[in-house]
Amino acid sequence: MTETPKLALDHVAKRFGSNQVLRDVTLSVAPGESLAIIGGSGSGKSVMLKCILGLVEPDAGTIRVDGEDMTAMRAADRERIRTKFGMLFQGGALFDSLPVWRNVTFSLTQGRMLRKREMRDIARENLERVNLGGDVLDLYPAELSGGMQKRVALARAIAPRPEIIFFDEPTTGLDPIRASVINDLIVELVEDLGVTAVTITHDMKSARRVAHRVAMLYEGEIIWTGPVDTLDDCGNPHVERFVKGVAQPAE
Template identity: 60%
Template sequence: MQQKSDAPDGTKLDTPKLKLTGLRKAFGTKQVLNGLDLSVGRAESLVVIGGSGTGKSVMLKCAIGLMHPDSGSIRIDGEETANLKPRDRERVMRKFGMLFQGAALFDSLPVWENVAFGLIQGEKMSRSKAKDIALEKLAAVGLERRVADLFPAELSGGMQKRVGLARAIATQPEILFFDEPTTGLDPIMADVINDLIVKCVKDLGATALSITHDMASARKIADRIAMIYKGKIIWHGPVSQIDNSGNPYVDQFIHGRADGPIQMEVSQS
């Protein structure tokens, strides 16, 4: 029987690109992650859905290393990364690209320098070469050459998202993280961003982990969807099964119904 070939980085092809096991994170008495398990395969686009305060953002921050879990395992290509030393953390971080919820652009830098930031600061690339790559990535997300010399304040929300996406893909990352990628956008621009995400992930052959409460976005960019509730994954499956999950929590969420097992905490004044 022929064995599976190794990936270019030497790991086995059946090793998950990202695997979270038993993640726990509390802030004071509030338990945000409560033994969360999640696995993302190579070149897979996984979208985690869930309401506000369910642990989506904390999970993402733990996965990317911006926050340390209280306990649990975070494996990238089979390597444990939960408690890496700074030098090793920097090495692993080079595999990542991220589109932040608010684009998170540097106001004092022109667009092209925002896109090239990781190349110049992280990879110590020359500014001229980094600018060429930045222009290439801006074109890839549908922005004209003239935009490169503008500043973020001169751009619309949709254009800022595109710049953020260009920055996320500039370093040719192996794993892309998307934090509420369509928040604040009108439905048409949101669909444009979704299309660009699908294209960029496919062109890179990257693994993608996204968090969102936007079901239109989830349906478009996901190969597989998982739902988080009270710090745990309560359902996961192919995007084609989301409407027939058999899970009452998923059913209530995707249809936006007030009545159901998910009860919103509303303060009484």
């Protein structure tokens, strides 16, 4: 019996005016799999992610989570599906006016001051998972380094124990050492929590470290998918040029 994909996109398309951003995206992610989606600027990665999250409505195609089609759902059912999602935004997107512990537990309280002692304990537990101590609980984002902010954002993403976590350019803006820390944490969280992970990235070191499988989005279509260890000899010239950082030849 074939296992139902945790996430499946089937012929998804999205246009903004005359700009056809997504042409025909078909892609699936198995439960517990870590998939990296690579592609250059303007290839449609961010729009695809917004479609999955329900922030943008696709013009065509289906997006299924555990076999349920989000594109055909009522708003209430869509919200139920979204509770399965965790998200690490590219810039961290922490709330500057809230201390770390309230940032980490924000999705559990919707920003309200509820069960302070319990929420602080939950925050502490999740911060420990990303190798931060209780000494940062009452600090504000501006008091943290960029790498620490990213780890707090990661703690916030896992606090509700999502089934699928999306990582949007998780190493952007970090030096190689801090980027390596974030990559290692993503691997540990996928293994320890058993979540499904989808990482949008142009950082090939990150893709090689965190992913079981890689998909390339090119001109609005998935042009190749395969195990991460086949990237260098996949046989697709667009993928090989991207991986090696070689410019597209002039036509």
